[in-house]
Amino acid sequence: xxxxxxxxxxxxxxxxxxxxxxxxxxxxxxxxxxxxxxxxxxxxxxxxxxxxxxxxxxxxxxxxxxxxxxxxxxxxxxxxxxxxxxxxxxxxxxxxxxxxxxxxxxxxxxxxxxxxxxxxxxxxxxxxxx
Amino acid sequence: xxxxxxxxxxxxxxxxxxxxxxxxxxxxxxxxxxxxxxxxxxxxxxxxxxxxxxxxxxxxxxxxxxxxxxxxxxxxxxxxxxxxxxxxxxxxxxxxxxxxxxxxxxxxxxxxxxxxxxxxxxxxxxxxxxxxxxxxxxxxxxxxxxxxxxxxxxxxxxxxxxxxxxxxxxxxxxxxxxxxxxxxxxxxxxxxxxxxxxxxxxxxxxxxxxxxxxxxxxxxxxxxxxxxxxxxxxxxxxxxxxxxxxxxxxxxxxxxxxxxxxxxxxxxxxxxxxxxxxxxxxxxxxxxxxxxxxxxxxxxxxxxxxxxxxxxxxxxxxxxxxxxxxxxxxxxxxxxxxxxxxxxxxxxxxxxxxxxxxxxxxxxxxxxxxxxxxxxxxxxxxxxxxxxxxxxxxxxxxxxxxxxxxxxxxxxxxxxxxxxxxxxxxxxxxxxxxxx
Numbered sequence: 373x374x375x376x377x378x379x380x381x382x383x384x385x386x387x388x389x390x391x392x393x394x395x396x397x398x399x400x401x402x403x404x405x406x407x408x409x410x411x412x413x414x415x416x417x418x419x420x421x422x423x424x425x426x427x428x429x430x431x432x433x434x435x436x437x438x439x440x441x442x443x444x445x446x447x448x449x450x451x452x453x454x455x456x457x458x459x460x461x462x463x464x465x466x467x468x469x470x471x472x473x474x475x476x477x478x479x480x481x482x483x484x485x486x487x488x489x490x491x492x493x494x495x496x497x498x499x500x501x502x
Numbered sequence: 503x504x505x506x507x508x509x510x511x512x513x514x515x516x517x518x519x520x521x522x523x524x525x526x527x528x529x530x531x532x533x534x535x536x537x538x539x540x541x542x543x544x545x546x547x548x549x550x551x552x553x554x555x556x557x558x559x560x561x562x563x564x565x566x567x568x569x570x571x572x573x574x575x576x577x578x579x580x581x582x583x584x585x586x587x588x589x590x591x592x593x594x595x596x597x598x599x600x601x602x603x604x605x606x607x608x609x610x611x612x613x614x615x616x617x618x619x620x621x622x623x624x625x626x627x628x629x630x631x632x633x634x635x636x637x638x639x640x641x642x643x644x645x646x647x648x649x650x651x652x653x654x655x656x657x658x659x660x661x662x663x664x665x666x667x668x669x670x671x672x673x674x675x676x677x678x679x680x681x682x683x684x685x686x687x688x689x690x691x692x693x694x695x696x697x698x699x700x701x702x703x704x705x706x707x708x709x710x711x712x713x714x715x716x717x718x719x720x721x722x723x724x725x726x727x728x729x730x731x732x733x734x735x736x737x738x739x740x741x742x743x744x745x746x747x748x749x750x751x752x753x754x755x756x757x758x759x760x761x762x763x764x765x766x767x768x769x770x771x772x773x774x775x776x777x778x779x780x781x782x783x784x785x786x787x788x789x790x791x792x793x794x795x796x797x798x799x800x801x802x803x804x805x806x807x808x809x810x811x812x813x814x815x816x817x818x819x820x821x822x823x824x825x826x827x828x829x830x831x832x833x834x835x836x837x838x839x840x841x842x843x844x845x846x847x848x849x850x851x852x853x854x855x856x857x858x859x860x861x862x863x864x865x866x867x868x869x870x871x872x873x874x875x876x877x878x879x880x881x882x883x884x885x886x887x888x889x890x891x892x893x894x895x896x897x898x899x900x901x902x903x904x905x906x907x908x909x910x911x912x913x914x915x916x917x918x919x920x921x922x923x924x925x926x927x928x929x930x931x932x933x934x935x936x937x938x
Binding site: 425427428429430432433436437455456459460462463466467468469470486487488490 | 659660664665666667671672674687688689708758759760762767768770771772773775843
């Protein structure tokens, strides 16, 4: 029944393109290489990038907060960047401590938060990217 | 659908049974729809179908109406299916201001999780119920556990500056925790402990505690961003300790931009790669961090305040034999300077008072820890450095019903396994306290 409902809602929306269908299932996009990172910044006017690493405790603490926030926020999109996979980009943005969350407006950095933060500060950051 | 009906028409009793079962199914769906409009719709549908002449049409109508009713009931927002109801229940928090908890554990390191495992498993008040049997047979005894301690643990959101799980989440490999001969990392060990706590029946909340009111029992616990406190009969404090900072000039400016208190957290970052890094401290942590940083740095300098280290002999040997580590004895840090990022430090010889400049790309503190007891506001007796004083060979504090375990009351040993041991002690003492 739930499958019926979700399928019907897709049709009711008047046809949904593939990107937003995926985004209804995941609350973030993974930036695995430079191309996908650049594409993410180009596609989204209001974007937030989370620099993280697997071995970082505070980054894992942030995950539920990010999920809750970005499941409710509409226009802003989140991308997660593993600094072990893309150290060059981490160095380009001068990431000196993780987690670092950078907000982009039209592809340019406008605001940055270092360390694990709560939902309120995250929402403030999202506001500045709009 | 029609093929099914023609097969069944050959056997009249089976067909009538099928019709009966489908009608009862319809009745069930009819009864579960709470909203009035859907009830009216379903009753109309039901009556119109039963009045139709052909039996095959009836069967088809009943089956299709059942599926339609299910769709209608699900689309109706006022009615919730069982799965949705359980989902809603799970979203609600596990505590409330009106409920008096048996035991609340504050802190989520090895001490807190061991206490959670032990308190979660304790069953108190085993009572015997005599059940009556029909036909004058002997009464059968049934044993029920009336209440469990049902502990509530607050793991905190970045409380004490570290992730939930405590200081162990900032270590890489743990070699000396008994039971784990292979390679286990700190975060993995804490994940396992957390899983075990939940399995043993503890409820875990990712919230910080801002204040405690221990003036009367039940104790009041104030949670961050919540207006009303929750109440508890006993509290287990396992808040641990936070890494010390020196507070030198330039520290605030370059914090997280060159200066850090956790080499394991930040040392692997690309900005510290192949640079000259400095570690302040002479204990086990300092030696461990210096050894770890040699994997990434070009050179590591240790600044030790005296002419000897207080680290264990094994760790000292490791550091002294490492070619990448240089130890500067009898020096202390004065200030940190740089442009956008940290570039150099000013260090001073404690004996001759001579100042020297050291060019570094990063600085890491490993000078010890401060116990997280500031939020207690002096209600619990602590010594001059802030560690909670516990009575003798127990974890009791000066307030009856409050127990302290782990690094927050341990100045001497400060190991994960000793913290776990004191966590168990706290749990057993809390149970004994509650049963009197």
